[in-house]
Amino acid sequence: MFKWFKNIGPGALIAAAFIGPGTVTLCTLAGVNFGYTLLWAMTLSIVATVVLQEMAVRVGIITQKGLAEVIKEQISSVFLRKFVIILILAAIVVGNAAYEAGNISGASLGISAIFDKSTFNYFPILIGGIAFVLLFIGNYKILERSLITLVLLMSFSFIVTAIITKPNFELIFKGMFIPSFPENSMLTIIGLIGTTVVPYNLFLHASLVKERWKLKSDLKYAKKDTLISIILGGFVSMSIIIAATSINAVSIRNGADLAKGLEPLYGSFAKYFLGIGMFAAGITSAITAPLAASFVAKSCFGWSDSLKSIKFRVVWIFILIIGVLFSSLQVNPIEIIKFAQVSNGILLPIVALFLIWVVNRISVMGEFKNTRNQNMISGIILLITLILGFKSILKVFQLL
Template sequence: MFKKIGPGALVAAAFIGPGTITACTLAGVGFGYALLWAVLLSVLATMFLQEMAARLGIVTQMGLADTLNNQLPSKAIRYLVITIVLGAILVGNAAYEAGNIGGAALGLEAVFGENHTMYHPYVVGFLSFILLWWGSYKFLEKVFMALIALMSISFLCTAILTGPDLIALLKGIFVPTMPSESLLTVMALIGTTIVPYNLFLHASLVNEKWKSKNDLKAARTDTVVSIALGGLVSMAIVVAAAAIPSEEVTNAMHLTMALEPLYGEVARYFMGIGLFAAGITSSITAPLAAAYVANSCFGWKAKLHDWRFRLVWMAILSLGVFFLSFGIKPIEVIKFAQIANGILLPAIAFLLVWMVNKKQLMGAHSNNRLQNLVAIIIVALTVLLGAKSIIKVLELA
């Protein structure tokens, strides 16, 4: 089974980042186990969309942006879509990279204490650079599988230490409820799991591992197992956070500190290690995804060690370290990225469903009626998410 795990592990690592950890922490602190169903819903929706992206990538042996370029009929529409894709993913990933590196740095602080915290972002940036510069796809795949295993064990152990009420936990997962003022938290849980750049990343990565339509079953197994594991990690964070008094916790770092007096020093270390693994995986996948998107959009056909590919991920990584090191919050850039992502997610979800229904493109591997029914529901959900993201940014403007 482990030989079949690959691109899905990178996708799972990409969505379990500091943003997801913070959303899950706030969900657990504010609503206990009541919103676990939202995590389950978002994981199932992510599985479905990522499976379509992987299937498209294997059948066409092209990236998502390449396929869009070939399939969109109008040159004006092609340029519009590619511009939005580049703007949302390249600029967005650069803006959010500081948060990814910061999450890993907080994990180091939780494990090693507050000594030399000013150097932690540089340590994370250097590790990310080394892995991306010298790593082949197979090497990165193994690194991510190891980091996901570390992250999963850390967060699951943390959740177990809190001694959860299993009946209440199962009820939270399988009986949807909407406590007062929980709507924004539900949207945050879904929005941090269904990530538009992961669709581009997945469609490109499957070409690195699989070259035949006979591998579709292996790709599906990889997607389901990896994303299910990511969902389990998210649920474990919600469970751990639910055990902490609400006034003590407002973010992921507070959660690591709040666990120590209640459950002993080991809980803080587990949480810190998990936070470090989550941060560093996201700090690698965000630049990697940006490079793959640029590669597809510009038609470079470049490999991991091509100078153009490296130039893109180095720019994203450097900007993340720069913003974090000097305490710069590029608010306007982040607002632009949120608006662009708000447009991109439903647009790409719709175009993805459209492409996997094209018989001349997908042949016997196009969607069936049940898949299309589920796809319509998910596209409607992405429209709601996108609208909420845009409205939130405009309200803050």
């Protein structure tokens, strides 16, 4: 146990990345609109995330390279290589710039749930300033410990909120393991999966583990870290759904509204716990999204510089500025977050396919390549994401 605590880090950062405002928003809407019935989507998401992130961890530790760099090296066709690089950069770097406004706005909504909403305009600048300082320090250890603290604070806040609502555990277990598809729930299901199994986290995780671990023998610590952190993150997401299930209000649009809805029923404690949880969720994602984009750019372009290099900093500073700017303009973040999460569900199969392909190459992984059982499980996960992604496209264009 002491060794695990000593090695905890990258997995917690991945949990910090996927439990952002998008997760809080979609889990809130899932609970309000469908009760416990969509908890199975979170169970599926946790399994899928563990499987995919474990493969990304193996790539990072065994090769000591970023995932994008490894993929790029394995493609012999110059045209295809350039296409893949553009696709990755567009999906991760440009995509994270769009996410950042939602992350910062989500953290601001968390503060607004506790304090005076009239000062909302200043909150994005405050959030952006905190993220800037932690990223600019350029010390992985400081960044890691700061995010772990915020993740623990967030986890405690949301889990306590769920307990306060005195949930029905029989219905919870039924919802977790028996799939159901209530009317008009498909986009919410796709969103719940997309907000947990995040494509950019695969690139971020592969880069983070090589910052922390250098030896192949360390792989066992990385796997434990991944398993425990992601399961904890899944429980946090489920806690939000459970808390939202306890109220019936059509005006609920986000976590801040959920805080207001719980206050008359369970007292001001619920509001404060949810507000703190939303703030922690927003600010951790506001830090990890620019960080992931910088790591992807570094991997795609083959930069060998450290976290303090000018090129690395330019990427995350650009994304942070975009996020603060759009958040300060008070563009409604809820629809942006929902759209981004559904897009994530569509992009996921493409990234997952590249990952599975790389992890099966003996020239890259050697004895650590995927086993037959791992390929069967990852193949099923890939198929599920393909089906859900296809259905989401039909749904968006009103063909389903």
